[in-house]
Every structure is written in structure tokens, then in C-alpha cells.
Amino acid sequence: MKGFDEIQQLWHGQAPDPNVSFDTVLKRIRSSRSAFARKLFWQSISTGVAVAILLWMCLTVDFSTWTTYLAIAIMIGCICYYFASQLRDYRDISNSRDLLSKPQDYIRYLKTFQQKRYRFNTRNYAIYEVCIAVAFALYGVEMYFALPLWTFIGLVVFVIFWFVICHVVFMKQYIRNENARIGEMIDNLERIKGQFSESKES
Amino acid sequence: MNNQRQLFQQLFEENSKRVYHLCYGYTGDSDSANDLMQETFIKVWQNLDRFRNQSQFSTWIYRIAVNTCLSYLRTAKRRATDELNDSIIENYTEEPSEKQEQIAQLYKSIAQLEENERIIITMVLDEVPYPEIAEVAGISEGNLRVKIHRIKHKLTEIYNSNERV
Numbered sequence: 412m413k414g415f416d417e418i419q420q421l422w423h424g425q426a427p428d429p430n431v432s433f434d435t436v437l438k439r440i441r442s443s444r445s446a447f448a449r450k451l452f453w454q455s456i457s458t459g460v461a462v463a464i465l466l467w468m469c470l471t472v473d474f475s476t477w478t479t480y481l482a483i484a485i486m487i488g489c490i491c492y493y494f495a496s497q498l499r500d501y502r503d504i505s506n507s508r509d510l511l512s513k514p515q516d517y518i519r520y521l522k523t524f525q526q527k528r529y530r531f532n533t534r535n536y537a538i539y540e541v542c543i544a545v546a547f548a549l550y551g552v553e554m555y556f557a558l559p560l561w562t563f564i565g566l567v568v569f570v571i572f573w574f575v576i577c578h579v580v581f582m583k584q585y586i587r588n589e590n591a592r593i594g595e596m597i598d599n600l601e602r603i604k605g606q607f608s609e610s611k612e613s
Numbered sequence: 614m615n616n617q618r619q620l621f622q623q624l625f626e627e628n629s630k631r632v633y634h635l636c637y638g639y640t641g642d643s644d645s646a647n648d649l650m651q652e653t654f655i656k657v658w659q660n661l662d663r664f665r666n667q668s669q670f671s672t673w674i675y676r677i678a679v680n681t682c683l684s685y686l687r688t689a690k691r692r693a694t695d696e697l698n699d700s701i702i703e704n705y706t707e708e709p710s711e712k713q714e715q716i717a718q719l720y721k722s723i724a725q726l727e728e729n730e731r732i733i734i735t736m737v738l739d740e741v742p743y744p745e746i747a748e749v750a751g752i753s754e755g756n757l758r759v760k761i762h763r764i765k766h767k768l769t770e771i772y773n774s775n776e777r778v
Contacts, residue, residue, distance in 0.1 A: 412773050415765045418719060422738040425716045429633035431647050433625045436654045437618075510656060510680050511663065511673070513751030514729075517680040603683060606729035607751065 451498070458494040462487050474553055482549035489542050496531060500524075518604045522597060529593045533586050540582070544574055621658055628671055629654070631739045632678045638735035639682040641724040649685060653678040668748060675741070675749040679732055715776075722772040730764045737761055 413421075465483050474480060509520035547570055555563055632653055637646035656677050664673055723731050729750065736746045747757040 415769050421715055429629050429650055431651055433622055436651055440655050440658050514679055515751055603728050606727050
């Protein structure tokens with residue numbers, strides 16, 4: 412049988428110390444900075460290239476209907492919105508001032524952040540899906556005049572089929588997984604928040 | 614910049630061991646503890662200009678360490694205690710001495726506490742003053758004393774019952 416004082420003595424005699432040196436931490440600071448910069452760089456490049464291709468199409472290809480131009484504008488809007496949202500959230504979690512808050516406030520922040528990400532990945536994705544569908548429909552007007560009727564009908568059927576598959580199978584499954592993941596995370600955060608509550612012990 | 618680096622090195626040397634203990638007590642394995650400790654000091658470096666002298670540097674670093682440990686839950690599920698014990702024992706030398714086994718047993722016992730209890734007790738074991746622990750945990754000193762009394766009792770009981778097995 413040991414008392415708490417003996418346990419404390421045991422604690423002070425423990426051998427394992429951190430096996431991370433100051434230089435390792437400094438190295439990781441430099442590499443994580445450059446990793447952040449690299450990620451931003453490649454995201455910016457890919458967004459820029461996608462937007463440039465769409466703009467180039469607008470300028471060089473002579474589309475016969477104004478609906479195609481509107482479709483391209485919607486696509487550019489979606490790409491830019493997605494990139495800006497990812498960038499904002501990434502910066503938010505990396506440089507959060509809440510990191511210096513009380514644990515209970517930090518847990519609240521984590522919870523809000525996770526819920527925001529959940530909304531972005533589910534509800535906003537649904538809006539994004541609608542926008543892309545509208546863009547395809549608008550582009551379909553151009554295709555209607557350019558393609559033989561049966562080719563056009565085949566294309567429309569294929570696009571509708573693809574959208575239905577994405578929505579009913581992939582999206583539903585994704586939302587189900589996200590629901591389970593966020594549910595577990597929120598439960599854990601709630602449980603820990605309860606542990607830090609003032610009223611629990613007093 | 615050089616001054617900032619010197620200050621950071623000093624903070625690292627003075628606090629890394631205790632931050633590591635806190636992370637080890639929280640996660641129950643040394644690899645995760647080393648990762649969380651590194652992450653904590655990266656955040657310390659990134660936020661060094663936000664330190665406003667409202668508290669001691671050690672309190673401020675502990676706060677960052679605690680919040681970093683809390684966010685660890687976002688990416689890792691809690692492991693079963695038996696699994697924790699295995700990984701703790703594996704982290705010691707090939708033939709663990711009786712003392713090392715007792716320390717492994719102690720970490721196993723800490724892992725059986727609730728998350729906030731693990732955080733508080735590792736600071737108590739490292740003899741961090743009570744007002745500093747209260748500030749880090751964001752609770753009143755009176756409430757903290759009640760909690761500490763209960764956690765000490767709980768840890769002693771768990772440790773002794775684990776030792777009997």
C-alpha cells in the first residue's frame with residue numbers, strides 16, 4: 412500500500428524525459444512554416460490555373476449563347492468560394508487566439524469550429540452541388556444547339572444519372588460518416604467541458 | 614529575432630520536462646507526448662508576441678499545453694487502458710526495473726482518471742503551485758483544492774488496486 416507522498420516520490424524518480432531537443436523543435440517550426448506556405452502555394456496555383464482556363468475559354472471560344480458565359484461565371488465563383496473558405500478555416504485553426512483561453516472556452520471554440528466545418532462539408536456542399544447543376548444546365552442550352560438531338564439526350568441522361576449517384580450514394584454516405592464523426596467529437600468535448608465546470612465539485 | 618530565439622530556448626529548457634509530463638499523463642504514451650510537446654512549443658513560438666505579462670511564462674505555456682492536449686481528442690480516440698499500459702511498458706528499456714514498472718503502473722493509473730483530473734494531477738505531482746494550476750485550469754482555487762483532494766485519493770486507490778493485481 413502506497414500513500415500519495417510515496418507516489419509523488421516515485422514520480423520524481425521517473426526516468427523518461429522528453430526525447431525531443433530544442434533544435435528538433437526549431438527545425439519543425441521551420442518545416443511546418445514552409446509546409447503551410449507550400450500548401451497555400453499549390454492551392455493558389457491550382458485555383459489560379461482552373462480560373463485562368465475558364466477565363467481563357469470565355470475569351471477565345473465563341474460560345475453561341477449567353478447561358479454558357481453565365482455557367483462559366485458560376486463555376487469560377489464556386490472555385491473561388493471553396494478556396495477562400497478553406498484558406499480562412501485553415502488560418503483560423505492555425506492562428507487561433509482561443510488557444511490562450513481557459514480550457515472551457517477553448518473547448519467551446521473547438522466545438523463551434525467543428526460545427527462550422529460540418530456545416531461547410533454538408534449544407535454548403537449541397538449548395539455547391541446545386542450551383543454546379545445549374546452551371547451544367549446552362550451549358551446544356553449551348554449543347555442543345557450544337558449537338559445532334561440523340562447525343563444531347565444521351566449526355567443529359569448521363570449527367571443527371573451522375574448527379575443522382577453523387578447525391579444519393581456518395582453524398583448520403585459522406586454525411587452519415589460526418590454525422591457519426593462529429594457526434595462522437597461533440598460528445599467528447601461536452602464530457603470534457605463538464606469536467607472543467609466550476610459547479611461540478613463545489 | 615535573436616533575442617526571441619534566446620527567450621524561446623530558455624523557455625524550452627525550463628518548461629519542456631514538465632510539459633512532457635503533462636502530455637504523457639494525458640495521452641499515456643511517450644510518442645504522443647513527444648508530439649504534443651513539440652506542438653505545444655511550436656504554438657508557444659508562434660504566439661510569443663501575444664504574451665502580455667499578465668501571468669508567468671510557465672502558466673501561459675501550461676495553458677497552451679492543456680489546450681493542445683484537449684484538441685488531441687479531435688484526432689485520436691481514447692485508447693483502452695490495457696493498451697495504454699502495454700505501450701507505456703514498451704517505452705522503457707528492455708528489462709524494466711522494479712521502479713520503472715512502478716512508474717509504468719503510475720502512468721496506467723493516471724490514464725484511468727478523467728481528462729481534467731489527469732491534467733491537474735500531473736501538475737500537482739510536478740509541484741506546480743496551486744494558484745498557477747487554478748489559473749491554467751480556469752477554475753477557482755477553492756474549487757481546485759476540493760478537486761485535488763479527491764483526485765489524490767482516487768489516484769492512490771487506483772494505483773494500489775493496480776499494484777495488487
